[in-house]
Amino acid sequence: MKVLKVGIAILVAALAAGCASGPAFNDMKDSFAPMMADQGRIYFYRTAMGGVAVQPSIYLNGQVVGKAVPGGFFYADRPSGNYEVSATTEAENKLTFTLERAQTRYVRLDMNIGLFVGHIVPRLIDENDGAKEIQTTKFAGETPPKKP
Amino acid sequence: MGSPINLQRYILMTITVGLVACADIPLRKTAPPVIPPSVASLRTISVPREQRLPSAAVVRSNTRWQYVGSLPEGDVYRPTNTVLTIEGSHIHEAYLVLKGKALVGYYLPVEGALSVVEPPVPIETAPAD
Numbered sequence: 658m659k660v661l662k663v664g665i666a667i668l669v670a671a672l673a674a675g676c677a678s679g680p681a682f683n684d685m686k687d688s689f690a691p692m693m694a695d696q697g698r699i700y701f702y703r704t705a706m707g708g709v710a711v712q713p714s715i716y717l718n719g720q721v722v723g724k725a726v727p728g729g730f731f732y733a734d735r736p737s738g739n740y741e742v743s744a745t746t747e748a749e750n751k752l753t754f755t756l757e758r759a760q761t762r763y764v765r766l767d768m769n770i771g772l773f774v775g776h777i778v779p780r781l782i783d784e785n786d787g788a789k790e791i792q793t794t795k796f797a798g799e800t801p802p803k804k805p
Numbered sequence: 806m807g808s809p810i811n812l813q814r815y816i817l818m819t820i821t822v823g824l825v826a827c828a829d830i831p832l833r834k835t836a837p838p839v840i841p842p843s844v845a846s847l848r849t850i851s852v853p854r855e856q857r858l859p860s861a862a863v864v865r866s867n868t869r870w871q872y873v874g875s876l877p878e879g880d881v882y883r884p885t886n887t888v889l890t891i892e893g894s895h896i897h898e899a900y901l902v903l904k905g906k907a908l909v910g911y912y913l914p915v916e917g918a919l920s921v922v923e924p925p926v927p928i929e930t931a932p933a934d
Contacts, residue, residue, distance in 0.1 A: 739915040752890075753915040754898035781888045781898055783865070
């Protein structure tokens with residue numbers, strides 16, 4: 658019985674370690690730096706808590722902007738233009754979309770079943786839905802953004 | 806799942822489903838939509854009811870669509886209060902290409918390409934307020 662309890666405790670700790678542990682979105686949204694005039698903002702978030710071991714890097718036009726951490730979010734401000742988000746595990750999944758000046762985009766990082774490893778599929782989400790869903794996540798970026 | 810036969814079936818089924826789901830969407834490069842001089846003002850339409858369309862596109866109910874120009878195949882409408890994507894091996898933001906009351910394709914703004922819907926699919930629209 659004691660071994661079982663220890664095993665469960667280790668499992669819970671391992672799962673928790675794989676999830677986002679930064680400040681909650683709602684606790685830090687007021688501290689986000691304002692968008693620059695010629696830029697838009699892209700939020701990336703992952704609500705699904707399954708597949709904690711699958712946390713690939715997220716690329717935005719070929720540049721790493723963060724990781725697909727379960728329950729986590731991060732964002733990137735970019736000039737208006739065309740963008741491609743990609744994530745690779747055993748297969749590469751891509752999303753293409755446009756970004757306008759002062760526009761906010763939400764990209765949800767969904768977990769799909771793969772042959773051997775789960776796939777992270779980036780999906781463009783309605784602004785209303787994205788703004789609601791992201792509230793359940795915690796910051797999983799490199800450095801918490803701050804107002805200048 | 807435990808026996809080798811079941812495992813083989815599982816792998817075969819997964820590969821088959823994966824291949825079907827990951828089929829590439831055929832795209833045709835096209836010039837950007839052009840607004841004809843005869844169009845006095847940019848019109849907006851609405852889609853009153855949710856509609857599931859080819860290439861896993863879903864047009865949600867009570868959405869508004871702004872005319873952004875025309876292609877030889879039809880008129881191009883960009884969503885203003887929703888997003889539209891189509892899915893093949895990858896996911897692409899898309900605009901509707903309508904001819905009369907039928908969806909004839911999707912315009913992909915990033916790729917500058919048209920994905921033809923063949924045969925055209927009826928779509929319920931109304932002039933927006």
